[in-house]
Amino acid sequence: MKKLLFFYFLLIGFYTYGQVGIGTAMPDPSAQLDVTVAAGDKGVLLPRVALINTTDQTTITNGNVESLLVYNTATQNNVTPGYYYWYNGSWRRLTALGDHPETITTLVNNTDGSYTYTSEDGTMTTFTVGGMMVDNGDGTYTFTNPDGTNVTIQGVSQALTILSYDNNTGMISYIDENSTLTQLDMSLAIDSWETLTDLKLNPDNIHLDYTDEDGVTNQIDLTTLVQNLETLTTIVANADGTFTYTDENGNATQIDISNLETLTSLALNADGKTLEYTDESGTVTTVDLSSVITNFETITTLVDNGDGTYTYTNESGNTTVIDVNNTETLTELVLSTDNSTLTYTDENGNDTIINLKTVVQANQKTTTLADGVNTTVSSTVSGDNTAWQVNVATAKGANNTQNSTLGVVKEADSNPTVNIANDGSLSVNLENTNDIKEVSGNYTVLPNDTILLGNASTADVSIVMPNPVGKKGKTITIKKQDTNEDYYINVYGNINGLSQLYTALPYSGWQLTSDGTQWKITNKF
Structure with missing residues (x-):
């Protein structure tokens, strides 16, 4: 008897602990885990982890089990904060309706057999419903669905009992004689037909800009069209009843x-x-x-x-x-x-x-081209046409010298300080004219140098300034760029009547500007 009682209580214990209740002594029999909050002011926090991506199999160290539920706290790769569950080899996110942005389009029944569809970007398209159903001529009709599939409707005398359109849902509802309801989503059909193109005049009033469905813009040059047709002529009435006609080349014909x-x-x-x-x-x-x-x-x-x-x-x-x-x-x-x-x-x-x-x-005049001071002329004849070429010499030599030759300005082959644009305008290449250098040994200033940073951390550095004559307005900055006070930056040249400047203080130096005769100290730091 005692043995039977022991087994009886043992079975009751297994039944009792087969379910878990938190906050309640009597868990619901349909739940393995029953969490009850008497005050009604608390919730359940699921495990919070930082997933790497939707195929992450390393964050959960004991392996991902089908239907495992976690709350992801990370924003990286293709995961964002939210609830995820493991299913079929990947993490699936629990989403709400608000997670997917809605696009707004409208489809309005114009009551004349046509409909006007307005897309997300405001483009309006008008179409008629009759264009989607074709009479095959054999007593059948073919209707084309938005996905491109065809549906054949039998019966010569078949009539549409009800055909209506809902502006709010964008659905066309068709009820035949047998009260069978067929609904068509017009927004799907219109999205498949719609293309966006644009043709407008460019702000320069010279080009037409055409943008195709893929967003590619092509330009049409209006000046080319106009110039292909335009010529200059005159016709003048003379007092004797004749007319004098002058063509584009200045040739007069009576x-x-x-x-x-x-x-x-x-x-x-x-x-x-x-x-x-x-x-x-x-x-x-x-x-x-x-x-x-x-x-x-x-x-x-x-x-x-x-x-x-x-x-x-x-x-x-x-x-x-x-x-x-x-x-x-x-x-x-x-x-x-x-x-x-x-x-x-x-x-x-x-x-x-x-x-x-x-x-x-008749009476056509002959035009002659001759070499100029800085130009040479050559020509080639092909049939009745003569092609002329005028070559302009390149400027050579220094200004105001006997061996100088005037002509066009030529850009230097390498490291030019003056650049020449396609339209002939000139610009200064600041990268070549404003040269910044770090000097760690004895150095003579070059024409393009503007800022010299002396490094005297291991030995004295000597810098020789150029002759200030002919360099009026030129400014050179010299600065000690290290913290070792045992070595000096020495500057030699015609400086404010002196022959030498020196400093051992870290980050100290001078700004020197030429007045055309000597270097002036315009700033000291």
Whole structure:
């Protein structure tokens, strides 16, 4: 009997200690550990460790066990403070909704079958829902989901019982005749379609900046476009009824229109680029001014005044009035396909060919280039074109000397003290002109030296100053840079009428400035 009682109490003990209660004598039977706080003002602190990263297997010395829970205190690599549990070979963070930043977009039903989507950066995109469903023509319809998959809807007479859009959720809801609900997330579809591009004028008013979807900016040079078309010409009305035309090279050509026939109708087209000529029979011939002008000259503007006259304005703003009321009618005027000749056919069928190149080049002046004092000229001929090259000599010798040669300034091949930019501007290279040196032995000051730090920790240091003549304004600073007072920094030269300065005090020295005749002590420390 005693043995049975012993085993009975032993079993009760195992049952009692199979559960653990903290703050309570009767732990909940469904819990292995029951922590009860009667005052309701305390919590449970889990173990706090500093994880290295999400694959850390060294911080927990006895090994990571599946579902092991800790509070990480470190911010490093890919872990931040918070609760982590070990699962499937890595630490997983317990996250809250606020840990993931929300982006705000809107999708508005315009009530006209279209929707307007506004992305996170404010870009607005308008689209219609009908564009996502296609009639296959065989009694079926194909609907494309946002992920690109196609859904085929059967039934010729199938109708949408309900099609609605929720502006708050961004969902389109479709209920068919069988009350089956299908929902489409339009924000996913729009994000997959959306691209961001930008085209704007650069603040320099010279370039157009185009930014593509990848953020790459490309520039379009407007000056190149304008200069490819722009030329300078003049046309002047003479008192005798002729006109004098001067091309870009200054060549003058006289045009006599007194013997021409009367134009039945000659009008400048509204596009400002073509002339429309109508003969006696009503036939219209269009002359493309841009083709003629591109080959030879450019007329900035030619305006029909409505009274039989035209006003020509050249690139300089000068205006010339052309009166064609008294001329005879041109039966036909045709520009050749190579844009080099005009063929005029009169009422009798007689053709007259006008060589535009001859008209332009007639009386052309010859320009001659000659060598200058500091320049030489050379040329090469290729066909009808002559290419000229002007070479400018490089300046040599000292100023105000007989052997000096004027010309362009050339930058030194190595360690230049004066730099020349691409636009010709000059700048001083301070790294070469303001040289700082540490001196530990006898030393003679060089032209580029500005600061000398003497190290006399093991022996005296002697520094020889240069001749102050011709160096007015030049400043040199000399300082003892060590703490050993047994050795001196000695400075020799024409200094305030003296021949030598010396100091053994740590970090002491002088600032010496040339007045053109001797070195002056402008500062002592």
